[in-house]
Amino acid sequence: MRSSLLRLPVFCVVLAAAMACNKPAASTTDAYNQSPETGVRTGGVRMIPVKTPSGTFNVWTKRVGNNPKIKVLLLHGGPGANHTPFECFESYLPAEGIEFYYYDQLGSMNSDHPTDSTLWETPRFVEEVEQVRQALGLNKDNFYLLGHSWGGILATEYALKHQQNLKGLIISNMMSSCPDYGKYADEVLAKQMDPKVLAEIRAIEARKDFNNPRYTELLMGNFYNEHFCRLKPWPNALDRAFPALNATIYTLMQGPSEFGISGRLANWDRRADLPKITVPTLTIGGNHDTMDPKHMAWMATQVQNGSSLICPDGSHCSMWDDQSHYFPGLIKFIKGVDAGQTKSIL
CATH class of the missing domain: 3.40.50.1820 (Alpha/Beta hydrolase fold, catalytic domain)
Incomplete structure (x- = not known):
């Protein structure tokens, strides 16, 4: 019995070594998916x-x-x-x-x-x-x-x-x-619009009435659907992108519309x-x-x-x-x- 007990620690060491050898190595992918700050997996965020x-x-x-x-x-x-x-x-x-x-x-x-x-x-x-x-x-x-x-x-x-x-x-x-770009919008894209539609758009812009729903309606049907994205209906990603736009930054730098730049x-x-x-x-x-x-x-x-x-x-x-x-x-x-x-x- 005493001989068996003496051999037990040796057996445990051998068993632990064998288990370590059989344990899968840590993959580089696992390390890659961890946050470098905390080690927590964040889905890449x-x-x-x-x-x-x-x-x-x-x-x-x-x-x-x-x-x-x-x-x-x-x-x-x-x-x-x-x-x-x-x-x-x-x-x-x-x-x-x-x-x-x-x-x-x-x-x-x-x-x-x-x-x-x-x-x-x-x-x-x-x-x-x-x-x-x-x-x-x-x-x-x-x-x-x-x-x-x-x-x-x-x-x-x-x-x-x-x-x-x-x-x-x-x-x-x-x-x-x-x-x-502004020249192209004026001399090419604008001329592709119905003249009556273009006149109404220009009138709204002249009044700086950019929050008028009619302005968005006219641009969506006659500009965005033709030149921004031609898919009908628009992809869900674009439907989600527009409402999330930071209008303050956009208007300050770009202007109130994609139809030319004024910011x-x-x-x-x-x-x-x-x-x-x-x-x-x-x-x-x-x-x-x-x-x-x-x-x-x-x-x-x-x-x-x-x-x-x-x-x-x-x-x-x-x-x-x-x-x-x-x-x-x-x-x-x-x-x-x-x-x-x-x-x-x-």
Whole structure:
């Protein structure tokens, strides 16, 4: 009996070692899904503190997928809109092994909503993106920046200041000049409207009666349904995005309507600076876009390593109403850059 008891500790050590050998190793995916701050699994959501001249605020991000080599940060439109119009990306990018990040900019949806109007300036938004990049661990070996609409302005400005951090740039449904956009709206899009409808819209704008329900009704039926998203009915994501718009930021920077720009962005123009962008760049537009597709195709010829994708059936939300062209082109570009290409024929 005594001999058996003496052997028991040895047996336990051997058994423990055997059990340790058979225990599955901790997966990198498990570690990846944990919050770096607490170890708690959050479904990819992180609130990131952002320092501003008015104090520190939190912005909301959410990771989808897992690929250390390809990480796409999505910059939504507006300004003051939110990430929901990007929800269709989940149906395409994860299956291709592309990791991406939703991100509500400061003042938008799930992020903090400070009221200091001095915060709503493009340079401050650029520095916000840089702080988000650092917090998420994005760098020149994996960081793709995709900006849609206003997000395309923000992505352009970010690239002009911080492109050393980028692996690839995607400017989706945005021109490089707001004055040119206003000219296109007046000289091309307006002329496509029924003259009586256009006259009523102009009369409401002249009175600055932008809260008039009739104004929204006219734009929705004659502009948004033709040039913003052509799907009928609209996707639920867009139905949820519009009511959540921060109208204060939107009106201050963009103006009261997508039908031209009249806010702080009215004079934004980076046409002459496009050649300074050296990273592989994809410009995306739609034939029915609020933006001039010819201008967006031209932008790809001005940056040093540009590729162009014009979605033949797409509008401003080509990721919804021309998915058969938008996503294959986007995926081909990203994978091409990952493979070392600087330009793609799409």
